Structures are given as C-alpha cells and as structure tokens.
Amino acid sequence: MSRIATSPGAASAEAIAPETERRGMAPAAQTGNLAPDPEWLTRRRAEAWAIQRATPFPSTRSEEWRYTDLARILPLDDLLPRGSGRPRVDGARGGAVHLPESVRCAIARDDDCAGRVIEMNGAVVSVELDPELASRGVVLDSLRRAAHTDPRVRAHLATEAVPATDGKFPALNAALWTDGVFLRVPRNVDIERPIRLNRWISRSGPATFSRILVLAEEHSRVSLVEEIQSPDLDRATLAHAAVELYARGGARVRYLSLQRLGHGAAWIANQRTLAEADSTLDTLNVALGGSFHRVDLNARLLGAGANSDMLGLYFGDEDQHFDFNTSQDHVAPHARSDLLYKGALDGAARGVFRGIIRVHEGAQRTDAYQTNRNLLLSEGAVATSLPNLEIGADDVRCSHGATVGQLDAEALFYLMSRGMSRERAERLVVTGFLGEVLGRLPFADVTGKVTREIETKLRATRTLRKTG
Amino acid sequence: MGKSPLLSVTGLSARVADEEIDILRGVDLAIRPGETHAIMGPNGSGKSTLAKVVAGHPTYETTGGSVALRGEDLLEMEPDERSQAGVFMAFQYPIAIPGVSIANFLRTALQARLEDGEELDLFDFQELLMERMELLEMDPAFAQRPVNDGFSGGEKKRNEILQMAVLKPALALMDETDSGLDIDALRVVAHGVNRLREENPEMAVLLITHYQRILNHVIPDVVHVMYRGRIVESGGPEVAMELEARGYEEYRKAHVA
Numbered sequence: 001m002s003r004i005a006t007s008p009g010a011a012s013a014e015a016i017a018p019e020t021e022r023r024g025m026a027p028a029a030q031t032g033n034l035a036p037d038p039e040w041l042t043r044r045r046a047e048a049w050a051i052q053r054a055t056p057f058p059s060t061r062s063e064e065w066r067y068t069d070l071a072r073i074l075p076l077d078d079l080l081p082r083g084s085g086r087p088r089v090d091g092a093r094g095g096a097v098h099l100p101e102s103v104r105c106a107i108a109r110d111d112d113c114a115g116r117v118i119e120m121n122g123a124v125v126s127v128e129l130d131p132e133l134a135s136r137g138v139v140l141d142s143l144r145r146a147a148h149t150d151p152r153v154r155a156h157l158a159t160e161a162v163p164a165t166d167g168k169f170p171a172l173n174a175a176l177w178t179d180g181v182f183l184r185v186p187r188n189v190d191i192e193r194p195i196r197l198n199r200w201i202s203r204s205g206p207a208t209f210s211r212i213l214v215l216a217e218e219h220s221r222v223s224l225v226e227e228i229q230s231p232d233l234d235r236a237t238l239a240h241a242a243v244e245l246y247a248r249g250g251a252r253v254r255y256l257s258l259q260r261l262g263h264g265a266a267w268i269a270n271q272r273t274l275a276e277a278d279s280t281l282d283t284l285n286v287a288l289g290g291s292f293h294r295v296d297l298n299a300r301l302l303g304a305g306a307n308s309d310m311l312g313l314y315f316g317d318e319d320q321h322f323d324f325n326t327s328q329d330h331v332a333p334h335a336r337s338d339l340l341y342k343g344a345l346d347g348a349a350r351g352v353f354r355g356i357i358r359v360h361e362g363a364q365r366t367d368a369y370q371t372n373r374n375l376l377l378s379e380g381a382v383a384t385s386l387p388n389l390e391i392g393a394d395d396v397r398c399s400h401g402a403t404v405g406q407l408d409a410e411a412l413f414y415l416m417s418r419g420m421s422r423e424r425a426e427r428l429v430v431t432g433f434l435g436e437v438l439g440r441l442p443f444a445d446v447t448g449k450v451t452r453e454i455e456t457k458l459r460a461t462r463t464l465r466k467t468g
Numbered sequence: 469m470g471k472s473p474l475l476s477v478t479g480l481s482a483r484v485a486d487e488e489i490d491i492l493r494g495v496d497l498a499i500r501p502g503e504t505h506a507i508m509g510p511n512g513s514g515k516s517t518l519a520k521v522v523a524g525h526p527t528y529e530t531t532g533g534s535v536a537l538r539g540e541d542l543l544e545m546e547p548d549e550r551s552q553a554g555v556f557m558a559f560q561y562p563i564a565i566p567g568v569s570i571a572n573f574l575r576t577a578l579q580a581r582l583e584d585g586e587e588l589d590l591f592d593f594q595e596l597l598m599e600r601m602e603l604l605e606m607d608p609a610f611a612q613r614p615v616n617d618g619f620s621g622g623e624k625k626r627n628e629i630l631q632m633a634v635l636k637p638a639l640a641l642m643d644e645t646d647s648g649l650d651i652d653a654l655r656v657v658a659h660g661v662n663r664l665r666e667e668n669p670e671m672a673v674l675l676i677t678h679y680q681r682i683l684n685h686v687i688p689d690v691v692h693v694m695y696r697g698r699i700v701e702s703g704g705p706e707v708a709m710e711l712e713a714r715g716y717e718e719y720r721k722a723h724v725a
Contacts, residue, residue, distance in 0.1 A: 415577075432566055433567055434567070
C-alpha cells in the first residue's frame with residue numbers, strides 16, 4: 001500500500017478516527033451526511049419506495065424462490081424502516097472508526113492493490129486511490145458523494161442495470177441505499193492491480209443496503225475485489241448489495257465477491273453485468289460465511305465478441321443456506337458466456353442453484369455454457385440444481401449440466417493408502433474439487449484466502465463430528 | 469533366505485463385506501525383505517483381492533487368518549497407518565483426483581508422515597520430487613498435472629511408480645500394473661520398478677499379474693499360482709513359463725476332482 005496516497009476529499013482509515021474526534025463528528029459524517037441527496041436522487045428514492053411498497057416479499061410460490069423460504073429465514077419487517085413510507089437513510093451511527101481485527105487481518109493478507117474503499121455498516125469511511133491513476137482520470141469514490149459530483153452516476157444508477165423495477169430487493173435498495181462504490185475507468189486505462197472494497201457489518205439489527213457502480217470505458221481494464229465480513233450476530237441481519245457493472249467496447253472488468261460474514265448474517269445481492277462488443281466481463285461469487293446467501297446474477301451479452309466467465313464457489317456447513325439464481329442473456333450474436341458454479345456442503349447445509357441461458361432471437365453463433373457441481377459431505381446436506389436453456393436462434397453452441405455427488409469412497413481409499421488420514425484426504429478432495437473454480441482466476445491472494453477458510457471450516461466440522 | 473518375513477499371510481480368508489462367500493479361502497504367503505514374488509491366476513481367483521485386503525480396502529472384510537508386517541498385525545490398522553508402516557499398493561485402476569496436482573498430492577502424503585506441528589520443508593520436497601522424477605526419466609511438468617485426471621493408461625501406471633519412488637515403501641503390492649499397457653509402456657514401468665529395487669535391495673515386491681510377459685522384465689524370485697482363493701502352487705520363474713504353455717486347465721480339473 002506504500003504507493004497509494006489518499007485521494008482528495010477522503011481520509012485513510014487510520015487517519016479518520018483522530019480527525020473525526022477533533023471535529024466532534026460521527027464517522028458517518030464523512031459521507032452519509034456530507035450533503036443532502038441531490039434532488040434527482042431524492043425523487044428516484046421516493047419512486048423506488050413506492051415500487052417496493054407495491055411489491056410483495058418473495059415467497060416460495062414464485063419459481064425463483066421455490067427452494068428458499070425467505071420469511072422463515074429473515075424477520076424482514078423488523079429489519080426495515082417502519083412507518084409512512086418515506087425512506088430514512090441512515091449511515092453508520094456513533095463510535096469512532098477503527099478497523100476491527102478481522103478486517104485488518106483480511107487486508108494484511110491482500111497483495112498490492114491500486115485502490116481501496118472501506119465501508120462500515122453501509123457508510124464509506126475511507127477511499128484510497130493510486131494518485132497516478134487519479135491523474136489519468138480514474139474515479140474511485142463513495143457513491144453517495146459521486147452522486148453530487150459525477151453526472152454519470154445519475155445516468156447509470158439503478159437505470160439500466162439494477163433498476164427498482166427488478167423486484168423487491170432492487171426496489172428496497174434503490175430507495176434505501178446508504179452508500180457504496182463508484183468506480184469509473186476512462187478509455188484505454190489499464191489498471192493492473194485490483195481495486196479492493198472491504199465491507200464490515202458490526203452489529204445485529206437494521207438491514208444495510210449498499211451499491212456498486214462500475215463504468216469501464218472502451219478498452220479499459222479493471223478488477224474489483226469485494227470482501228464482506230461481520231462478527232457472529234445474535235439475530236438475523238440483512239446486508240444487501242446492488243451491483244451494476246458496465247464494460248464498454250473492448251473493456252475488461254473482473255468482479256470478485258468474497259462473502260465471509262458471521263453466523264446470523266444474511267447476504268442478498270442483485271448483480272447485473274452489461275458487456276458490450278468485444279468486452280470481457282467476468283464475475284466470481286464466493287460464499288463461505290453467513291447463515292443465508294442469495295445472489296441473483298444476470299449477465300447480459302450486448303455486443304458481438306463479448307465474453308463473460310461466471311464463476312461461483314460455495315462451502316456450507318451447519319445450517320447455512322446458499323441460493324444462486326443466475327441468467328445468461330445472449331442479446332447479441334457471436335458472444336460467449338461460460339458459467340461454472342461449484343459447491344461443497346457439509347452438516348445440514350443447503351445449496352440451491354437455478355440457472356438459465358437465454359439465447360435471444362437473432363443471437364446466432366452464441367457459445368453459452370452452464371455447469372453446476374455439488375459435493376455432499378454429509379447425510380444431512382442437500383443440493384438442488386436446476387439448469388435451464390431457452391434458445392431463440394438456430395446456430396448456437398449451448399450446454400448445461402448439473403451434478404450432485406458424494407465423496408467417492410474409492411478416492412478416499414486411494415488417498416488413505418498413501419498415508420493420509422481420512423480427514424486430510426477429505427480436505428484434499430474438497431479443496432481440489434473447489435480449486436477448479438479458483439484456478440480460473442489470476443488472484444493468488446484470493447485463492448489463498450478462500451482455500452484457508454475452506455480448510456479451517458472442514459477441520460472444524462470434522463473435529464465436531466469426532467467429539468460429538 | 470535366513471531373514472524373518474517382512475509380510476506374513478497366514479490362513480487368510482476374506483469376502484466382500486455383507487456377502488456370503490469367501491473370495492480368499494486360506495491364503496498362506498511369506499515374503500522376506502528384498503524378495504520379489506509374483507502371483508498369477510485366472511480371473512476371479514482372488515489375487516487382486518489379496519492385494520487389496522493387505523492394503524486395507526474397505527470393501528472387504530476378513531473372515532479368518534492373519535496378516536502381519538514385521539510381526540505387526542496389519543488387519544488392525546487403517547489404510548493410512550498401513551501406508552505409514554511401509555505398505556504401498558500400485559492400483560490397477562488409479563483414481564482421478566481433480567484439482568489436485570501430483571506434487572500437491574505427494575507433498576500431502578509426506579506431510580501426513582510427520583508429527584503434528586512439524587512442517588514439511590517445501591524446498592527439500594521439491595528437490596526430492598525432482599530427483600525421483602529424474603530417476604524414472606520423467607518430465608518434471610508431469611508433477612503439475614492433476615492426479616490421474618485425463619491420464620492415459622500408461623500415464624496412470626507411471627504415476628503409481630512415481631508415488632512409490634517418493635514414498636519408498638518396504639513392501640510394494642503391484643495390482644495388475646501391467647494390464648492395459650502396450651509393450652513400450654510396460655518396459656517403462658518395469659524399468660522404474662527395477663531401478664527402485666536396485667536402489668533399495670531390501671524392498672519386497674508382490675506382483676499380481678495375469679500374464680507372464682511382465683515377468684520377463686521384472687524377474688521374480690518366487691512365482692505362486694492362485695486358484696479359487698488359495699495358493700495352489702509355488703516355485704521359481706519356471707512356473708510362470710509352464711503356466712504360459714499349459715494354462716490353468718489342470719488346476720480346474722484338480723479342483724473339480
């Protein structure tokens with residue numbers, strides 16, 4: 001991080017605490033109460049609020065939520081603002097900003113980065129960007145602040161990518177989001193090192209709504225690595241994110257999301273990627289923590305030559321419930337998308353994957369693939385996999401496949417016959433199985449973090465089982 | 469031949485767990501350090517079952533007799549304990565472990581041999597692996613491939629020999645290592661086994677095979693004929709030659725009689 005200077009208007013995390021104390025402000029004042037929302041945003045929030053009021057919570061009667069009974073998982077009425085219907089936007093309240101140990105730990109394990117945003121309880125508390133990149137026109141900022149300063153936010157926020165009309169959670173988010181990240185990369189700018197976003201939820205209680213908006217202009221390149229953490233929470237708590245990713249012609253965007261929340265936390269994300277001609281827009285969703293994890297990911301291939309690799313990895317134990325709802329929309333011809341979601345489930349964990357490839361009329365020469373593989377490590381774990389195809393063109397290459405399997409006794413014997421204990425053999429098979437997903441990505445620190453976490457979880461459950 | 473046996477199999481009978489018929493019906497076998505034994509026999513005679521029971525395959529349960537390595541009861545041990553005691557089985561059908569490189573696999577196997585809290589030195593390991601691959605005339609890039617994933621039959625068997633070279637067992641059980649190999653691959657594998665025998669003259673080898681041809685390359689000290697779960701004849705390499713000429717007909721007749 002030595003090469004990173006603080007960008008104008010933001011303070012480094014270490015610097016914030018003393019400064020806010022001096023000014024006698026809550027840290028949220030850095031962004032949350034910086035200025036009232038611009039008028040267009042206030043109006044947009046009110047519209048979104050009206051939409052959410054008219055939209056019921058998802059129920060298992062709908063196809064997309066059939067295997068996840070949200071009402072049983074989340075006491076939504078307790079988590080949302082009550083009353084008249086006028087959205088009240090709270091930033092983080094009270095307490096000096098100091099980074100919790102687990103966030104420090106996570107940051108210490110990161111390789112070098114080009115910029116970092118730290119968000120706590122839905123409020124951005126720190127933005128750092130390599131000044132060299134800032135001088136070339138790269139913008140990395142609190143979304144709340146950028147709503148005032150950058151006209152592109154108004155043009156792209158909750159319009160084309162994740163509008164309020166998309167459903168209950170997109171509407172709630174559009175009405176209630178407190179802050180998030182705005183990242184804009186100008187034409188031809190290639191940011192080699194990733195931009196990082198660390199998010200922290202410190203306490204049980206109200207829902208947190210946050211947004212990410214990435215605009216990568218023609219032939220630019222950027223990677224954003226998001227990591228969300230929390231302590232174990234004593235009651236169900238929702239963190240929601242709306243993620244809007246734009247790759248203009250020839251651009252390359254990679255978005256990696258690592259969910260490492262504590263027990264009790266529920267994570268719901270609505271993500272949409274818009275890939276124009278000859279662009280690459282890759283995503284990775286990693287679900288390790290939390291009690292509930294739901295991602296709705298829609299990849300739209302809008303121009304010829306566009307490519308999206310869509311990767312997912314989940315490891316669940318105890319009563320964790322993961323639900324992925326993906327769609328690959330091939331609007332333009334000559335585009336490619338390749339989805340691979342792999343999960344291992346232990347204890348009484350539940351995994352749901354539901355994916356669809358939609359080849360729109362006229363999208364000839366589409367290459368679209370969809371694979372979901374599950375490994376069950378216990379009798380109590382359940383995986384449901386529903387791959388689907390909807391093809392409106394005749395000259396396409398599409399495939400989909402799903403598997404649910406158990407640890408292979410022959411494989412375990414093979415490893416044990418080389419001297420490994422059963423536990424060690426299981427760990428090796430599971431990390432190998434999930435490693436295929438990580439192997440497709442060039443971020444060694446992410447791979448390391450995820451692998452370590454999986455091994456730790458496996459050790460914990462195996463030890464429990466032995467002593468239990 | 470004054471040495472005490474490394475492996476002693478006495479009156480061993482075994483079956484597939486939950487089934488009613490024994491596949492092994494009283495096997496007696498003693499292998500001393502440095503000896504190479506071959507077991508030949510028709511399909512279904514129990515020769516592969518013998519190797520798997522010695523290695524601890526969970527499919528089988530023993531119904532009588534004993535198996536000891538240096539006097540220690542192997543049947544009481546888990547497969548990993550048997551491996552650490554010095555038993556190695558080269559599989560007839562090696563298993564693919566997707567996403568796990570051969571190097572990672574072997575590193576984990578060696579790490580498992582250390583005490584808790586003791587860490588394998590990665591530099592030493594790398595050196596050992598390279599040296600072992602050189603001994604077997606293998607391309608170092610091979611170690612980076614995922615274990616048996618998409619391997620040809622020959623590559624799988626070479627991988628077994630590499631594992632054996634790294635783990636340096638006292639007793640190598642080779643379960644039809646020659647089956648499905650063309651003559652070139654067979655030579656490579658046999659060459660590997662011979663190099664390891666030269667390197668460690670104390671290593672004992674039990675070759676399970678259908679055919680005499682591997683025995684032209686790996687010369688056994690003793691050849692056993694197994695038929696219907698028992699060893700029915702033992703002798704020198706000439707037994708294999710005779711079998712090749714006569715087949716198993718006389719054993720069948722003897723059995724019927």
